[in-house]
Amino acid sequence: EAQVTQNPRYLITVTGKKLTVTCSQNMNHEYMSWYRQDPGLGLRQIYYSMNVEVTDKGDVPEGYKVSRKEKRNFPLILESPSPNQTSLYFCASSLGLAGGLSYNEQFFGPGTRLTVL
Amino acid sequence: RKEVEQDPGPFNVPEGATVAFNCTYSNSASQSFFWYRQDCRKEPKLLMSVYSSGNEDGRFTAQLNRASQYISLLIRDSKLSDSATYLCVVNLLRGDSGYSTLTFGKGTMLLVSP
Numbered sequence: 652e653a654q655v656t657q658n659p660r661y662l663i664t665v666t667g668k669k670l671t672v673t674c675s676q677n678m679n680h681e682y683m684s685w686y687r688q689d690p691g692l693g694l695r696q697i698y699y700s701m702n703v704e705v706t707d708k709g710d711v712p713e714g715y716k717v718s719r720k721e722k723r724n725f726p727l728i729l730e731s732p733s734p735n736q737t738s739l740y741f742c743a744s745s746l747g748l749a750g751g752l753s754y755n756e757q758f759f760g761p762g763t764r765l766t767v768l
Numbered sequence: 769r770k771e772v773e774q775d776p777g778p779f780n781v782p783e784g785a786t787v788a789f790n791c792t793y794s795n796s797a798s799q800s801f802f803w804y805r806q807d808c809r810k811e812p813k814l815l816m817s818v819y820s821s822g823n824e825d826g827r828f829t830a831q832l833n834r835a836s837q838y839i840s841l842l843i844r845d846s847k848l849s850d851s852a853t854y855l856c857v858v859n860l861l862r863g864d865s866g867y868s869t870l871t872f873g874k875g876t877m878l879l880v881s882p
Contacts, residue, residue: 693874
């Protein structure tokens with residue numbers, strides 16, 4: 652089954668304790684992205700990756716890191732989580748920008764609900 | 769001005785009603801437009817793309833007005849299962865990279881009642 656998976660689905664942690672949220676897709680997609688969703692603020696992009704070893708900042712990158720060593724995986728790293736990073740996080744993937752600036756449907760993972768105390 | 773703006777709602781309608789959502793976007797260079805649907809606490813899923821000539825998918829009709837930078841979604845004969853949040857999504861260029869990424873509106877909540 653074609654899908655985007657995220658782990659963990661739920662996490663409660665404490666301030667300053669490094670954590671990683673994994674994201675994996677089995678559709679051979681080039682493009683992957685991380686979003687956070689907060690009440691009243693909607694979905695905001697944290698980082699995105701056009702392909703292996705190619706990443707760039709989104710709208711709200713502060714406090715996050717990403718890496719793209721393999722096409723299928725795009726982990727989100729919080730080196731020193733803080734309470735303002737409590738949020739619902741979504742990973743997404745799409746075929747990529749084939750043909751220049753064309754767009755393909757983004758497929759989202761089920762979400763990771765993170766609470767930082 | 770926010771990049772993508774939507775009325776948050778909620779829109780409360782009875783089953784069978786017709787309801788319309790609007791969305792405006794600020795960047796005139798935006799190239800692609802979409803409506804996503806998001807059920808409570810679930811991931812967003814593509815509902816339909818929006819084409820310049822307007823397009824229809826069953827009970828759903830999407831319209832684009834580039835001159836006014838305005839997108840709409842019309843739902844006819846509403847079903848209980850249509851209750852969800854509808855996200856207006858625009859494909860925007862990012863700086864000098866040449867890449868484009870999606871920008872999401874905050875969504876419009878629809879509640880269909882029996």
